[in-house]
Amino acid sequence: MPGIAIRRIAGFVATLLVAALVVFVLLDLLPGDPARFILGINASAEAVASLRTQMGFDAPAWQRFGDWLWGMLQGDFGISYTQGAPVAELIAERIWVTLPLAGVAMVISVAVGLPLGIAAARRRGRPADTALMVLAQIGIAIPNFWFGLLLALVFAVMLGWLPTGGFIPWQEDPVSAARSLVLPGLALALPQAAILARVMRTALVEVSGQDFIRTAEAKGMTRGEALWRHGVRNALLPVITILGLQFAFLISGVIIVENVFYLPGLGRLVLAAILERDLVLVRGITMVLIVAVTATMLLTDLLYTLVDPRVRTGGRP
Amino acid sequence: MALLEVDGLTVSFGDMRAVRDVGFALEPGERLGLVGESGSGKSLSALAATGLLPDTARWGGRIRFGGQPLPRDERERARLRAERVGFVFQEPMTALNPLMKISHQIREALTLSGVEGDIFQLLEEVDLDRGFAERYPHQLSGGQRQRAMIAIALAKRPELLIADEPTSALDLITQARILDLLDELCRSRGMALLFISHDLRAVARLCERVVVMQAGRVVEHGPVAEVFKNPRESYTRRLVDADTPRLVRLPQSRPQRQSLLATRALSKKYSQRQGFLRKPRITVAVDKVSLELTEGAFTALVGPSGCGKSTLAQMLAGLEPSSSGEISFLGRVHYGSNLAADLRRQISLVFQDPFSSFDPRMSVADSLMEPLRLLPDLDAAQRRSRAVEAIEAVGLSANMLGRYPHAFSGGQRQRLAIARALITRPKFLILDEPVSALDVSVRSEILGLLLKLQNDFGLTYLLISHDLESVRHLADRVLVMSAGEIVEAGTPKDIFDNPAHDLTKALLAARLPALS
Numbered sequence: 001m002p003g004i005a006i007r008r009i010a011g012f013v014a015t016l017l018v019a020a021l022v023v024f025v026l027l028d029l030l031p032g033d034p035a036r037f038i039l040g041i042n043a044s045a046e047a048v049a050s051l052r053t054q055m056g057f058d059a060p061a062w063q064r065f066g067d068w069l070w071g072m073l074q075g076d077f078g079i080s081y082t083q084g085a086p087v088a089e090l091i092a093e094r095i096w097v098t099l100p101l102a103g104v105a106m107v108i109s110v111a112v113g114l115p116l117g118i119a120a121a122r123r124r125g126r127p128a129d130t131a132l133m134v135l136a137q138i139g140i141a142i143p144n145f146w147f148g149l150l151l152a153l154v155f156a157v158m159l160g161w162l163p164t165g166g167f168i169p170w171q172e173d174p175v176s177a178a179r180s181l182v183l184p185g186l187a188l189a190l191p192q193a194a195i196l197a198r199v200m201r202t203a204l205v206e207v208s209g210q211d212f213i214r215t216a217e218a219k220g221m222t223r224g225e226a227l228w229r230h231g232v233r234n235a236l237l238p239v240i241t242i243l244g245l246q247f248a249f250l251i252s253g254v255i256i257v258e259n260v261f262y263l264p265g266l267g268r269l270v271l272a273a274i275l276e277r278d279l280v281l282v283r284g285i286t287m288v289l290i291v292a293v294t295a296t297m298l299l300t301d302l303l304y305t306l307v308d309p310r311v312r313t314g315g316r317p
Numbered sequence: 318m319a320l321l322e323v324d325g326l327t328v329s330f331g332d333m334r335a336v337r338d339v340g341f342a343l344e345p346g347e348r349l350g351l352v353g354e355s356g357s358g359k360s361l362s363a364l365a366a367t368g369l370l371p372d373t374a375r376w377g378g379r380i381r382f383g384g385q386p387l388p389r390d391e392r393e394r395a396r397l398r399a400e401r402v403g404f405v406f407q408e409p410m411t412a413l414n415p416l417m418k419i420s421h422q423i424r425e426a427l428t429l430s431g432v433e434g435d436i437f438q439l440l441e442e443v444d445l446d447r448g449f450a451e452r453y454p455h456q457l458s459g460g461q462r463q464r465a466m467i468a469i470a471l472a473k474r475p476e477l478l479i480a481d482e483p484t485s486a487l488d489l490i491t492q493a494r495i496l497d498l499l500d501e502l503c504r505s506r507g508m509a510l511l512f513i514s515h516d517l518r519a520v521a522r523l524c525e526r527v528v529v530m531q532a533g534r535v536v537e538h539g540p541v542a543e544v545f546k547n548p549r550e551s552y553t554r555r556l557v558d559a560d561t562p563r564l565v566r567l568p569q570s571r572p573q574r575q576s577l578l579a580t581r582a583l584s585k586k587y588s589q590r591q592g593f594l595r596k597p598r599i600t601v602a603v604d605k606v607s608l609e610l611t612e613g614a615f616t617a618l619v620g621p622s623g624c625g626k627s628t629l630a631q632m633l634a635g636l637e638p639s640s641s642g643e644i645s646f647l648g649r650v651h652y653g654s655n656l657a658a659d660l661r662r663q664i665s666l667v668f669q670d671p672f673s674s675f676d677p678r679m680s681v682a683d684s685l686m687e688p689l690r691l692l693p694d695l696d697a698a699q700r701r702s703r704a705v706e707a708i709e710a711v712g713l714s715a716n717m718l719g720r721y722p723h724a725f726s727g728g729q730r731q732r733l734a735i736a737r738a739l740i741t742r743p744k745f746l747i748l749d750e751p752v753s754a755l756d757v758s759v760r761s762e763i764l765g766l767l768l769k770l771q772n773d774f775g776l777t778y779l780l781i782s783h784d785l786e787s788v789r790h791l792a793d794r795v796l797v798m799s800a801g802e803i804v805e806a807g808t809p810k811d812i813f814d815n816p817a818h819d820l821t822k823a824l825l826a827a828r829l830p831a832l833s
Contacts, residue, residue: 211411217369218406219469220399220429222391229425230414309453310415 004305004312012298019290020072024065027283068283077284082276087284090269095288097167097265098258101181101188102250102292108189109196109246114239116193117200118232122224124205132197139194144253148187148260155183165262184261188253192246199242203235210234237308244300248293318384320345320477320509321366326378328361328370328533336361337533339378345476348503348510350520350541352556353530354756355727359513362530363479366511367402368394383476399429403470403508405499407482409462413454419465420450423472430473439468443498459622460491464498471502478503481513488622489783493827496522515757517560518829521545529553545832559757560832561786576645577612577745577777578633583642585628585653585801602628604801605642612744615771615778617788617809619824620798626781629798630747633779634664647744662691665738669750671730675722681708682718685737692741707736710773711766728759732766739770748780752787764791785828789813797821 052058059067071078077087120132156164163180170177207213208223208231216226255267262268266285273281305311321343328336336358343349351359365376368387380387382401388394398404406412413422420436427434437447443464454462463483470478480499484492500523503510514520520527520541527544529537529552537550548554582605588597603625610616618626631637633644635656643650646660656664665688668674675684685704689695695703705715711732722730731751738746748767752760764787771778782788788795788809795812797805799820805812816822 211406211408212414214369215404215406215412215466215469216414216425217395218367218398218402218404219426220395220397220473222395223372225395230417233416234414308416309418310455 005302008298008301008305012294015294016291019294020069020287021065023283023286023290024068027279027286028061028064072284072287077287078280080273080278080281082273082278082281087281090281091266091284091288094264094266094269096170097181097263098254098267099292101184101258101263101265102247102254104181104185105188105192105250105253106243106247108185109192110243112189113193113196114200117197117239118204118227120197120201121204121208121235122227124201129201133201136194136197139190140198142191144187144191145256145260147190148184148257151183151187152261165260167263180261180263184257184263187260188250188257191253192250195246196239196242200235200239203238204231207231207235233307237304240300240304240307244297247296251289251293319343319381320347320383321511322379322381323362323366324379324381326362326365326376326380328358328365328374328376330374335374335533336365336376339530339533339535341528341535341538343477343509343511346503346507346509347526348512348524350524350527351511351513351530352515352517352520352527354515354556354758356532357530358533359530360481363481363511363513367398367404367479369398369404399426400431400473401476403473403475403478405463405466405470405478405480405483407485409459409466409486412466413462415454417453418450419452419454419457419468422465423450423469426469426472432473434472434474439472440465442471442502443468444494459487460495463487463491463495467495467498467502471506474506475508477509477511479511479513482515483512484519485514485516489785490621490823490827492519493829496829499523516829517545517556517757517832521832522829529556555758557832559761574612577610577614577647579607579609579645580633581607581643581645583607583629583632583644584640585625585632585637586640601801603632603639606801606803607642608796608803608806610745610777610779612777613771613775614794615780615792616794616796617780617782617792618796618798619782619785619788620820621824624798625801626798627749630666630749630779630781634666634747635661658691662688662741663744664747665741665743665745666747666749667731667734667738667751670754671727671734672722672754674734675730677722679721680718681720681722681725681733684722685718685733685740688737688741703740704736707740708733710739710770711736726759727755728763731755731759731763735763735766735770739774742774743776745777745779748778748782750781750783753783760787767791785813785824797824 068078075088077091079085080087080090083090116132116136120129123129152164155161162183163176165180167180168176204227208227213223213226213231216230217223221229254265255270257263258265258267259271266288270282270285270289272278273285319342323342324340326336326339327334339358339362341349341351341362351363353359361370361374364370365374366380366382366387368391370376382397388397413419419440423436423439427436436450440447440449445461445464445468449457449461449465454465457465467483478499483499484495487495496519499510499512502508503523510523512520512523524541527538527541528535529544529550531552537544537548537553544553545557548557583603584601584605585603587600587602606629618629620626628637632639632653633646635651635653638654639652643652645651646656647663649657649660651657651660679687682701682704685707686700689700689703704718708715708718713729713732713736717725722733725733735751751767752763755763767778768791770776780788780792790809792809795807795809796803797812797818797820799818805816805818805821812821813825816825
């Protein structure tokens with residue numbers, strides 16, 4: 001087990017290095033001179049050149065890459081030239097909106113998706129199953145920003161239970177901060193929950209045909225008990241894999257939903273940075289998001305190892 | 318009072334009636350065999366008797382357990398199973414939950430039945446070491462898993478043990494041990510046994526009475542000795558006859574000639590990583606095997622599960638690279654991985670399971686013609702005529718070429734597999750347990766076909782088999798393999814009459830006595 005964990009963590013670090021290289025190459029070496037952009041089209045060539053030197057753009061590429069990596073390890077992501085503030089600070093302010101939002105969405109999607117999937121599998125072929133799966137199909141088809149608008153219309157505008165958007169910082173009013181995350185969290189979670197429900201249903205239906213379920217019934221369980229005690233854990237294996245992949249989609253969803261609900265998170269920040277060509281800021285946020293996604297994949301990998309003894313003890317899965 | 322009484326039982330799936338008007342009774346402590354070919358309804362009858370039918374099945378009739386009707390309520394039926402009936406199923410590989418330790422799975426049976434029991438004692442009773450309690454199913458061999466399964470069944474101290482083909486997936490030696498174990502346990506615990514099997518010898522070994530089923534009905538029942546000695550029904554007679562294959566080798570039309578294939582110190586090692594920076598564990602599957610097959614010979618390769626038979630065959634067929642040593646086929650050397658295309662078409666394989674060895678979405682013609690990619694010069698008409706030739710050679714007709722695999726029975730599919738093997742007109746056929754997945758009455762048909770084909774086309778065979786009876790009748794040379802090595806080789810007469818190696822002796826001793 002420790003051996004596998006070490007291998008997975010080594011893989012995690014290697015993935016981050018490769019990702020950093022790709023981000024660097026894409027944003028730093030591609031055409032488009034940020035110095036020219038900052039100073040405007042009418043600036044003199046000398047002014048552009050001196051800004052380039054000042055920002056370190058004329059050093060060799062490998063050196064800039066190294067400096068950038070080393071800086072990030074020390075928490076220095078560079079200075080945003082549009083906001084005039086350290087990128088690390090900007091990210092630190094916003095991440096406490098984005099991470100809780102993604103976390104809330106993840107929790108809701110699991111809490112809604114898995115029970116629905118199990119319920120559908122238990123009623124396979126019956127009207128409840130069909131109804132649930134049609135609902136899931138709709139849930140997958142509807143884009144989350146539209147869901148967000150709909151939720152805001154019903155729960156904020158019509159019922160007035162929750163705010164339509166905006167965010168009061170946690171330190172000022174934690175309750176209303178949490179309340180502002182409920183609707184965007186739901187908007188993000190429902191399409192994911194629909195996918196999870198489908199995967200869970202399929203996996204459990206598959207498992208329910210396995211011999212060891214019959215063994216459990218032979219031991220003296222009802223079909224429902226056998227599925228619950230032996231089926232669900234086995235069916236979770238494919239679900240865990242999907243869960244890791246879903247987090248990446250969740251992050252891209254966050255960028256859109258934050259804009260819909262006017263939340264001051266990383267999504268809004270990165271969108272603004274892209275529009276203003278603030279490459280340093282884009283690069284920094286991208287790396288933070290990559291770390292979040294890769295770390296989630298690492299966690300699901302380790303979780304998988306924990307659930308499945310065949311991976312742990314080197315057997316055939 | 319009978320322990321289990323089944324009367325007028327029917328089981329149907331939609332419009333399909335799988336079991337019709339089946340009745341049998343089992344006294345406490347009695348052992349009843351339920352025999353018949355696949356699809357005869359024997360397993361369904363046993364499952365129905367304890368309320369274990371799949372959701373899609375409907376049943377009717379009278380089932381009484383201990384004088385009481387089988388409860389209609391699912392929870393009460395589950396309690397009946399928990400407290401009074403133990404089960405052992407055919408597939409030890411899939412019948413245990415892969416994510417749970419053995420101890421946990423046994424404890425669950427104890428908890429459900431409410432019986433105070435000791436896990437270690439149960440393991441001891443099925444001859445498993447204490448250490449197995451903390452293992453997961455994938456860390457056990459097939460025979461060990463079947464023992465664990467029996468321990469689970471015994472935990473509740475059942476009055477009735479239902480064993481559904483408990484040894485069919487096991488090798489000969491393991492089968493004999495499991496049958497001994499079941500026999501002893503029924504005796505020591507006074508447990509009744511409902512033993513479902515297509516293997517008449519195993520039934521004769523364990524049971525007092527037998528019920529013979531065909532196409533969902535009971536055709537004959539009575540004491541084992543009587544039914545097997547003087548079967549009244551023609552169907553039973555067919556089953557009994559199939560037990561002793563009457564295969565006659567045709568006289569060799571051509572004298573034995575030069576060597577077709579030879580190996581020199583052929584080995585296969587697998588290394589498994591134990592973890593970060595630790596030394597990998599080396600498993601030797603095939604250990605310095607040197608053998609020679611002469612053209613036109615029928616060689617049989619026998620040995621327990623996991624002894625390396627199939628790995629050896631894969632290397633000979635050029636499907637698995639060897640770790641060391643070399644293979645010389647038709648005078649040219651290869652190492653298991655670099656078999657030239659013109660040699661590859663001279664070797665074909667026939668596998669055990671005719672159900673999974675065909676792509677269900679490909680027509681028979683397409684499946685048969687697939688190996689012809691080794692002969693790119695053939696045009697469409699020639700390919701077609703090869704397919705017709707091959708399917709007719711195995712006794713099927715050319716108008717079946719357009720059908721899909723699901724339209725064929727097990728025996729027919731194995732004929733198709735043989736046709737597919739013949740289509741490139743090879744010299745050498747590797748037959749990996751070609752009949753063990755088939756019903757007994759079909760087996761001798763297929764073996765007879767193989768003999769005929771060998772004679773017609775001058776083929777060289779390597780037969781991998783657990784069925785010593787057919788090996789004795791068919792092969793002209795027998796190789797015995799144990800732990801990756803060929804430990805004994807000789808004519809069937811030598812091997813069967815004067816076995817030298819301990820493993821050979823053990824294999825021979827594990828054979829169940831013939832019915833007559």
